[in-house]
Amino acid sequence: MATQDMSFDDLWDRYMGAYVTPTEYAAEGWNMGRILRDLRELWGNHPTDRLTPDELAEVANGIAAGLEERGYPVTPAAEFDTICLTMSSAASSYGVPVLLLDEQAYGPVDMTPAGVTGAELALTWAAKFAGGPRGAELARLGLASLAIARA
Numbered sequence: 001m002a003t004q005d006m007s008f009d010d011l012w013d014r015y016m017g018a019y020v021t022p023t024e025y026a027a028e029g030w031n032m033g034r035i036l037r038d039l040r041e042l043w044g045n046h047p048t049d050r051l052t053p054d055e056l057a058e059v060a061n062g063i064a065a066g067l068e069e070r071g072y073p074v075t076p077a078a079e080f081d082t083i084c085l086t087m088s089s090a091a092s093s094y095g096v097p098v099l100l101l102d103e104q105a106y107g108p109v110d111m112t113p114a115g116v117t118g119a120e121l122a123l124t125w126a127a128k129f130a131g132g133p134r135g136a137e138l139a140r141l142g143l144a145s146l147a148i149a150r151a
Contacts, residue, residue, distance in 0.1 A: 004058075008066025015039060015059050026072035033113020034075075035060045085122055097122075 006014070012022055016038065039060055043051040051059065068074070084100040091105035092098045098105040099118040106118035114121055 004062070006062065008062070008069065011059060011062045011066065015043065016063060018042075022067060022070065022072070026067055026070075029075035030064075030067060030072065031075050031113060032060060032064055032111075035063055036113065039063075 008022075016022075016025065036056065039051070039056050043049065043059075044056065064074075085097050086092065086100060087095060087097045089098050089100060089105050091107065096108060098107055099112070099122050100106075101112060101121075106112050106121075108117065108119035108122075110118050112118055112121050
């Protein structure tokens with residue numbers, strides 16, 4: 001799949017346009033997290049044209065770039081119903097915790113819908129609610145490996 005050769009209109013018509021126009025979509029507020037969720041819902045388990053995670057990301061990037069070019073403002077994606085730092089997820093490996101945002105796993109270097117990596121989001125959240133933990137406190141909270149990834 002070579003979405004970089006497709007115009008925004010072609011991308012939109014192919015992947016998102018069955019039910020809504022770009023103007024209508026943007027009016028409800030958009031960000032990368034929403035685009036990815038919508039694409040996963042429409043194409044992640046499609047019976048004949050299923051998109052891989054890499055293909056979903058490629059399409060989402062093309063759509064986001066097109067919406068930005070058309071001047072539709074991005075809605076910040078800092079609100080999540082559930083945030084969990086865990087090593088119990090199947091996505092966690094080698095003792096590195098993953099951040100679960102509304103049940104979607106993000107590793108330390110994975111970009112989250114908030115526009116920062118999983119490590120940055122976990123550290124920002126921990127600093128905000130735990131008074132800026134560092135060193136031994138990070139290790140106690142299970143965030144020491146995330147601090148290394150952030151540096």
